[in-house]
Amino acid sequence: MVIDNNKDGKKLRSGYTTGTCAAAAAQAALKQLLELRKQKIHNLTPIIFPIHVVAVDLPQGGTVSIPIKSITVKGDIVTAEVIKDAGDDPDITNGTSICASVEILEANSLEILEHNNEIILLGGKGVGRVTKPGLSVPVGEPAINPVPRRMIIHEVKKLLPRGKGVKVTIAIPEGERLAKKTLNPRLGIVGGISILGTTGIVRPMSEEAYVDSLIPQIDQAAALGHSLIVLTPGGMGEKKAVELGMPREAVVQTSNFIGTMLKESAKRGIKGILLFGHIGKIIxxxxxxxxxxxxxxxxxxxxxxxxAAMMGASPALIKEIMELNTIDASIELIKSHGLHEVYNTIARWASKRSLELLGEELKIGTVMYSLDGEIIGYDEEAVTLGRELGWQV
Structure with missing residues (x-):
């Protein structure tokens, strides 16, 4: 699929989410299993009439054709494999195998005793398991988000014979290794990656998808009882905040999307936000x-x-500031002119601007640090919020 996004004059390809790939694998595995049962063929390798492609319905309408890399049969279980194609998006799961194993459950099976046509969806190797509250998936369940879950069930229901149930197990062989490159470990998702996607399509260089992966940190912090949180652009800020005594579960990474994460925090009823980051971002x-x-x-x-000019800096100093190679290089320069208070003023303005952005009644304080981790500026609200969060100011 080609979309209109352009980079260097080149059209970029969109791709498919892990949810779409899992749904395609589940459909292919069940379709193949039903065909084999129809022909009364068991454990046949190679399969005489293998399925090479399936059509998957997208959540917002339309269908996509997904290639099937392989289908294997082991007894009464069929496993289909799809290779994730993220298009031109730099997705860490691109090229990863996503598998679905399907087993028919007869009407008299204890596992579907309550009603027929039940679909049991499980997470296999490489699919994470949720261990902390606040996410869209309950604690203890495989990390298969609601939309992908509905997609998988929908594709299976289209084929499931009346009076029978099915057990579907989604697996990602490389999932545990890939999870180390995601936010899953800090969100309490253990053992693998999540099955994601709200539209079924991966848009190239999609900022929206990245933001969607950050927002669950806020939900989890709130679910764990934190009405005060720390927003920090990255891992360095998180580490520093925890070192200062603030609870890790209350620290939320924003990447470059500070405004969006401020808004999402306010939407979720967060009462106080401590902006905590390197001067290069917070300024x-x-x-x-x-x-x-x-x-x-x-x-x-x-x-x-x-x-600095508002605090009386000379034209010569302002010229030096404008010629700096990095913002960190300003610290010694500012100190040498006795204007260190300027960083506290900047912190106050960062809080003021954030409140103006939200237009809501909540508390916001700001702390800035240098590249070596030294705290160089903060405002009065930051001290109050920091102490409530455990920072021994």
Missing amino acids: KVAGGIFHTHSKIADGRREILAAH
């Missing part, structure tokens, strides 16, 4: 820049120069 917020990737906007030197 942008003080200037009203809430997407902090350099491709969107910079302005770090300009913001620092403006605040």
